[in-house]
Structure formats: C-alpha cells, structure tokens
Amino acid sequence: xxxxxxxxxxxxxxxxxxxxxxxxxxxxxxxxxxxxxxxxxxxxxxxxxxxxxxxxxxxxxxxxxxxxxxxxxxxxxxxxxxxxxxxxxxxxxxxxxxxxxxxxxxxxxxxxxx
Amino acid sequence: xxxxxxxxxxxxxxxxxxxxxxxxxxxxxxxxxxxxxxxxxxxxxxxxxxxxxxxxxxxxxxxxxxxxxxxxxxxxxxxxxxxxxxxxxxxxxxxxxxxxxxxxxxxxxxxxx
Numbered sequence: 001x002x003x004x005x006x007x008x009x010x011x012x013x014x015x016x017x018x019x020x021x022x023x024x025x026x027x028x029x030x031x032x033x034x035x036x037x038x039x040x041x042x043x044x045x046x047x048x049x050x051x052x053x054x055x056x057x058x059x060x061x062x063x064x065x066x067x068x069x070x071x072x073x074x075x076x077x078x079x080x081x082x083x084x085x086x087x088x089x090x091x092x093x094x095x096x097x098x099x100x101x102x103x104x105x106x107x108x109x110x111x112x113x114x
Numbered sequence: 115x116x117x118x119x120x121x122x123x124x125x126x127x128x129x130x131x132x133x134x135x136x137x138x139x140x141x142x143x144x145x146x147x148x149x150x151x152x153x154x155x156x157x158x159x160x161x162x163x164x165x166x167x168x169x170x171x172x173x174x175x176x177x178x179x180x181x182x183x184x185x186x187x188x189x190x191x192x193x194x195x196x197x198x199x200x201x202x203x204x205x206x207x208x209x210x211x212x213x214x215x216x217x218x219x220x221x222x223x224x225x226x227x
Contacts, residue, residue, distance in 0.1 A: 004157070033215075043203070043217040056212040090158070099146040099207030100165055103215070105157040 002027065004093050004106035012112045018079040021109045023091035025072050029104070031055075031097025032074040034066060037088040037108075046089075049074050050097050078111075086113045116140070118206050120218035127194050128226050134190040135221040137204030141185035146207040148215060149178055149189055153200040161189075161202075194225045 005024045013019050025032050034046040045058040049068035066076040072093070078085055090108045094101035119138045127133045139147065149161040162171040167182040175192045191198055201222045205215040 035217075040219075042219045043205075043215075045212075045214040045216070048214070056214055058212060058214060092158075099209065099213065099215075100163055102160045102163055103148070104160065105150075107157045 004091060004104050006089075006091055006106035006109050008109060009107065010110045010112075012114065013081050014114050015081055015083060017081050018077065019081060019111060021076045021078075021089055021091075021111075023074045023076070023093075023106055025074070025091075025093030026104055029093035029095055030072055031094045031101070032068060032072065033092045033094075033097070033103065034074070034076050035090045035092065036060075037090065038084075038086070043090065046076070048097055055097065081113045083113050085111065087111060116206075116208050116216045118204060118216050118218040120202075120204055120221050122221060123219065124222040124224070126224045126226055129194060129196060131194055132190065132192045133194055133223070134188050135202065135223075137187045137189070137218055139185050139187075139204075139206040139216075141182055143208070143210055144182045144185070144206070145209050147180055147182075147187050148205045148207065149187070150203040150205070151200045152203055152220070158203060189221075191223075194223075196225045196227055199223060199225045 031050045033048040035043045048056040068074045088108045092103040092105045094103045147164045150158040152158040164180040169180040201220040203220045205217040
C-alpha cells in the first residue's frame with residue numbers, strides 16, 4: 001500500500017507571495033490533517049478535512065486555508081507569506097479521523113520564506 | 115490549557131542499555147494518547163495509540179504504559195540499538211473545542227555504539 005505523499009518537498013518563496021501544498025493520503029483514508037513544525041514549537045495542528053469538509057481547525061490566521069477533493073487528496077494554501085511561515089508542513093491521513101485512529105504522516109514540505 | 119510535556123528533551127544512551135522517557139498530559143477529558151517515532155529525513159511513524167487506563171502496549175523492544183488518572187505515559191526501549199536513534203513524540207487527542215492531536219516537543223534519543 002502506497003504511503004502518504006506530499007508535493008513539493010521543498011519550496012522557496014518571498015514575503016507576500018502565496019503557496020499551495022499538496023497531500024495525497026493512503027488509499028481509502030478519508031481524513032487528512034495538516035501540521036506545522038517550527039524550531040522550538042513542535043507540531044502544531046492547522047486543520048483537518050473529512051469528506052471534503054473542514055471538520056476541525058487550529059489557532060492559525062485566516063491566511064492559512066485548505067480544501068479536500070472527492071478523491072480525499074488535500075491542498076493547503078498560505079497567502080501573503082510572512083517570514084514566520086518558514087516551517088516544515090506535514091500532512092497525515094487516517095481512516096476516519098477519530099482520535100483513536102492511527103495517523104500516517106507524509107514526508108513533509110519544507111517551506112522557506114525569504 | 116492543552117499542554118503535553120515530554121521529558122527529558124534529549125537523551126544519550128549506550129548501545130545495549132535500556133531507557134525510558136515520559137509524556138505528561140492533562141488527565142481531565144482524556145480521550146487517546148499517541149506515540150510516534152521520527153527519524154531524521156523520514157516521516158513520523160506511528161508506534162502506539164492508547165486509550166485505557168493501565169493499558170500497556172508492546173512492539174518488539176519498545177513498550178508503553180498509560181496512566182490516565184494522573185496524566186502520564188512512559189515509553190520504554192529495551193536493549194537500545196543504533197537504529198532506535200530518533201525523536202519520540204507523544205500526542206494527546208483532545209475533544210474539547212477543535213478535536214485535534216496536541217503534540218509534545220519530543221524526546222531526542224541518541225544511541226552511542
């Protein structure tokens with residue numbers, strides 16, 4: 001079974017630009033969650049999508065948005081990039097997104113904002 | 115406050131030794147506790163999902179226990195091997211407000227050959 005894939009793996013953008021990251025979950029998984037990791041902060045929950053609907057959202061500004069398609073693939077968008085958005089962005093998929101489900105992580109997208 | 119603490123932050127262990135580290139989480143409204151292993155340049159890998167007080171899970175040389183009443187979990191590694199070098203993350207799943215996994219900062223384990 002193929003694992004979770006994320007594209008691109010690396011991105012360099014400048015302040016003010018916008019960026020779109022993509023996540024393809026494990027086949028059959030309907031829940032996709034997104035996390036941000038910055039040095040010293042650990043993994044911070046951004047949002048979770050299930051059946052094309054945002055079901056849960058973390059404490060991030062509205063510049064961070066996402067969507068999920070009918071095939072469960074998900075995209076995350078960050079508009080008006082700031083230097084502090086430089087981070088590793090991970091997505092994770094699970095069957096239903098319930099708290100007892102195992103989450104399977106992708107390799108992440110490393111975003112650098114200059 | 116949704117806070118998950120892990121200790122120690124880092125640990126150096128000799129190959130063959132056994133080790134353990136701690137994850138602390140608020141015990142009120144507990145739902146589930148997850149452990150992950152994250153090796154450098156790889157994806158975090160799920161180790162255990164634990165829900166019941168007194169639960170004990172095992173995967174090879176790695177085991178974990180859970181105390182939901184006092185809000186802690188221990189991860190044990192028996193006979194450490196170089197391939198055990200990784201960051202070990204725990205996360206507690208919260209169901210108040212936005213349902214989500216809240217991660218600790220991790221314990222970075224280095225096994226010295």
